[in-house]
Amino acid sequence: MTRKMALGFLLVVVLATSVPAEEPRLEDLRDKTVVVFTPHPDDELWGAGGTIALLNRNHNRVYVVLYTNDDKGSYDLEMTSQRLARIRKAEEEAAEAVLGTPKENLIWMGYDDGALEYAPQPKLVEEATAIIRRLRPDVLLSIDPGEWYERWHKTDHRMAAFNTIDAVRAAEFWLYFPNQLLQRDLGPYQVPVMYFFYSTPQEANYWVNIDAVMDLKVLAGTKHVSQVEPAINKYRPDWDPAALARFKELLKREQPKKDGHYVEPFRRATEFNQR
Numbered sequence: 001m002t003r004k005m006a007l008g009f010l011l012v013v014v015l016a017t018s019v020p021a022e023e024p025r026l027e028d029l030r031d032k033t034v035v036v037f038t039p040h041p042d043d044e045l046w047g048a049g050g051t052i053a054l055l056n057r058n059h060n061r062v063y064v065v066l067y068t069n070d071d072k073g074s075y076d077l078e079m080t081s082q083r084l085a086r087i088r089k090a091e092e093e094a095a096e097a098v099l100g101t102p103k104e105n106l107i108w109m110g111y112d113d114g115a116l117e118y119a120p121q122p123k124l125v126e127e128a129t130a131i132i133r134r135l136r137p138d139v140l141l142s143i144d145p146g147e148w149y150e151r152w153h154k155t156d157h158r159m160a161a162f163n164t165i166d167a168v169r170a171a172e173f174w175l176y177f178p179n180q181l182l183q184r185d186l187g188p189y190q191v192p193v194m195y196f197f198y199s200t201p202q203e204a205n206y207w208v209n210i211d212a213v214m215d216l217k218v219l220a221g222t223k224h225v226s227q228v229e230p231a232i233n234k235y236r237p238d239w240d241p242a243a244l245a246r247f248k249e250l251l252k253r254e255q256p257k258k259d260g261h262y263v264e265p266f267r268r269a270t271e272f273n274q275r
Ligand SMILES: [Zn+2]
Pocket: 039, 040, 043, 157
C-alpha cells in the first residue's frame, strides 16, 4: 500500500465513523419523510419537539408513532383509564398541531400505559417493522436505546427504545416477517440515519439549535394540561394562570443549552448495530 493509498484508506475509515461533510444538517432537511417513535404522547415533544417544528416548517413529511395511550398518569381518583386516554390523545393532537404535524400523521399503536414491556414482543416488533417498511423514512427519530450506556428504568421507555431499534434491524432483512412482503407488498427497507433523543450527556453527539422555535415548543408543552398540576391532581381542561406561568418558566429553564442557545441533543447513528 502506498502512502497515498494509506491516507485514502484512513480517510474512508474516518468518514465512515463521523458525519459526512456533505450531509445536510437535520434541521435543514426538506421534502423528506421523517418518522418519530415515542413511548408516550409527550416524550417526542420534550426530546425533539423543536426539531419536529423545524422539520415541519421545512416541508418534510413528519409522522409520529405513539406506542402507548398514556392512560395511567393521573392522581385524580375520579379519573378512568378510558377517559384519560381520550384526554391524552386530544392533548397530543393539539401539541403536535402547534409543531405543525397534522393529526392524520399521528399513528397510535394503542398499547396501555406501563404495559409495553408485557406486550407480546414478536407482535410488537412486527408492528413497528411494518410501519418502517410502509413509511420508508429518510430519517428516523426515537428514544435512545444507548450506545454503551443503557439508562432506562421506566418500563415503556426501555421497551420503546429497544423495540424500535430491533424493528430497524428487522425492516432491512425481508426474511423477518416475510408475510409483509408477500401479502402486503411491504418490501425490506434500510433506515439511512437515526437521531436518538433522551441520550445520556456522554453519548449525545449532535445538537440542533431550536432558538427559532423555542416559544412554539413551550406552547406545545402547555397543551399537555393533564400531565401537570393542577390538572394532574384533579382534572380540569384549562390552566390556573399562576401554574401556567410556572410551567412555562420550568420548560425554558430545563431545556438544554449550548453556547448560549437552546438546543436539543441527539445521538446520531447510521446502523442498527450502533456504529
Ligand atoms: Zn414517557
